[in-house]
Every structure is written in structure tokens, then in C-alpha cells.
Amino acid sequence: MSSRPLTGSSAADAVAIGREQTRLRVIEAAIGLLTRGGRDAVTTRAVADAAGLQPPAIYRLFGDKDGLLDAVAEHGFAAFLATKRVDPDPPDPIEDLRAGWDVAVEFGLTNPALYTLMYSEPTRATSAAFKAGMEILRGRIRRLAAGGWLRVDEELAAQIVHATGRGAVLTWLSLPEDRRDRALLTALREAMVTAVTNQQPAVRDAGPAGAARALHAALPEQTALSGAEQHLLREWLERLTADR
Structure with a gap:
């Protein structure tokens, strides 16, 4: 069975879903580090390693470490x-x-x-x-x-x-x-x-x-x-x- 090519809107939706899934994976990795080692354990490099990403991906998704911590807090709320x-x-x-x-x-x-x-x-x-x-x-x-x-x-x-x-x-x-x-x-x-x-x-x-x-x-x-x-x-x- 052949698959239909993605339209522009469906391709954009797929990218958005993939980005959100990656974002959630990073947040969960940060929460794991936070739980095990406290706030000092939540470094961009450690979070990237735990999420299976390169550190620049953290900055693309959250801006900086403070942005990541804000996202973790929002997830907690x-x-x-x-x-x-x-x-x-x-x-x-x-x-x-x-x-x-x-x-x-x-x-x-x-x-x-x-x-x-x-x-x-x-x-x-x-x-x-x-x-x-x-x-x-x-x-x-x-x-x-x-x-x-x-x-x-x-x-x-x-x-x-x-x-x-x-x-x-x-x-x-x-x-x-x-x-x-x-x-x-x-x-x-x-x-x-x-x-x-x-x-x-x-x-x-x-x-x-x-x-x-x-x-x-x-x-x-x-x-x-x-x-x-x-x-x-x-x-x-x-x-x-x-x-x-």
C-alpha cells in the first residue's frame, strides 16, 4: 500500500508534534535529574545527555537554562x-x-x-x-x-x-x-x-x-x-x- 505525501499543513503539524514530544522528553529528563540530584544537577549538558540530544537543542527549545527550569515548573503546576x-x-x-x-x-x-x-x-x-x-x-x-x-x-x-x-x-x-x-x-x-x-x-x-x-x-x-x-x-x- 502506497502512502500519500504529506500536505503542507499536515507536514507542519507533524513537525509541531515532534517538537512537542522532544520538549516533553527534555522536561521529563530534567525532572529526573532534579529529583535525584537537586537543582544543581540540572545542567544543560546533563539534561541533553539524559534526553539523548545535543546541548544546542536545549537552547533551541527553551532559550536557556532558566527557560528550561520555567518549563519544568509549569509542567509541575x-x-x-x-x-x-x-x-x-x-x-x-x-x-x-x-x-x-x-x-x-x-x-x-x-x-x-x-x-x-x-x-x-x-x-x-x-x-x-x-x-x-x-x-x-x-x-x-x-x-x-x-x-x-x-x-x-x-x-x-x-x-x-x-x-x-x-x-x-x-x-x-x-x-x-x-x-x-x-x-x-x-x-x-x-x-x-x-x-x-x-x-x-x-x-x-x-x-x-x-x-x-x-x-x-x-x-x-x-x-x-x-x-x-x-x-x-x-x-x-x-x-x-x-x-x-
Whole structure:
């Protein structure tokens, strides 16, 4: 059976697929070196050798070593994102928050070298996969707010959850193995839960802050108000949520 010659577009597609496969092979080789020997082991020559390429290929694909490390970090964020499971209507929003925190921490403990690289530079917060993961977290926070469970405003709550998870992993990894105690992780998680949530829905409290947060969370679904009215209502609600 004779094969048809590739058209211009299909030939370009084949080249793009081959380039992406090579790129992934290099990233996986870099992750292997990172896992076994730490960041210092990830040199362009070592990565090229592990991927079966010549060093100039690394520069063609990633620009330089920093570009390669950025790609490795992005791959890590994407892998972490794939571990997230989202329940749009969890039976217990606080347990859902705990479960999400546990998943994030466990990923860091399972992939220590990769996790450290992912969070070693603030600029990596621009990663598309990192932003997608934060949107999942903000969705959890929004459900807490809509149910009146949130003690603080949504942005602060997201920052607390993220910071405690990241801090828990990096602190754990900094400890000698014989001093690592899972009780530390549990204590940090529960401190996070206490900081951002109420044990009972805040709308049951006498103060207006919890009810204001719940209404603020539901406001994007409001269609009866004009844009100017929604803006004014948000301003009022934000002032009420600050009344603690």
C-alpha cells in the first residue's frame, strides 16, 4: 500500500508534534535529574545527555537554562492541577476545604524537589496552570462565602489557605527526617480552617458581617440590579464585612 505525501499543513503539524514530544522528553529528563540530584544537577549538558540530544537543542527549545527550569515548573503546576478534584456542591464545604489543602500538601511531600522549584521564585505565580489552580481554590472559598461560613474576606482567605499549605510543605522539607511529625501538618491545617471559617455558618451570628459576605459571594448571579447598583451594593457589603 502506497502512502500519500504529506500536505503542507499536515507536514507542519507533524513537525509541531515532534517538537512537542522532544520538549516533553527534555522536561521529563530534567525532572529526573532534579529529583535525584537537586537543582544543581540540572545542567544543560546533563539534561541533553539524559534526553539523548545535543546541548544546542536545549537552547533551541527553551532559550536557556532558566527557560528550561520555567518549563519544568509549569509542567509541575500542570501535574498538580491534574490531581485536583472539584465537587461543585460539596455536602460539607469545610471538609472540602480540608481535603483540598491535604491534596496540595501531599503533592509537595511526594514531589519535594519539583515543589521547591515551583515555589522558589514569585514570578512563577504567572504560570497558567498555577492561575488555574488558584481559581479552583477561589471557587472553594466562594462556596464557603455563599454559605456564610467565611470569617474573612475571600481574597484574604485564599491567601491564607495557599500560604499555610506552601509553608507546611517547605517547613516539613526543611526538617531532618527523624523530626518530621504528621501532627505538624494537622495542626497547621486546623489553624488555617480556624482562621478562615466559622464552625457554624456566619449568617446565624447576630452581626451583619457574615450575612454581608454571603450576599457578596452571591452577587455575581444577581441580574435584577443595574451595573451601577451592583457596584454600590458591593461597596456597602465590603464595608459591612470589615465590621468585625
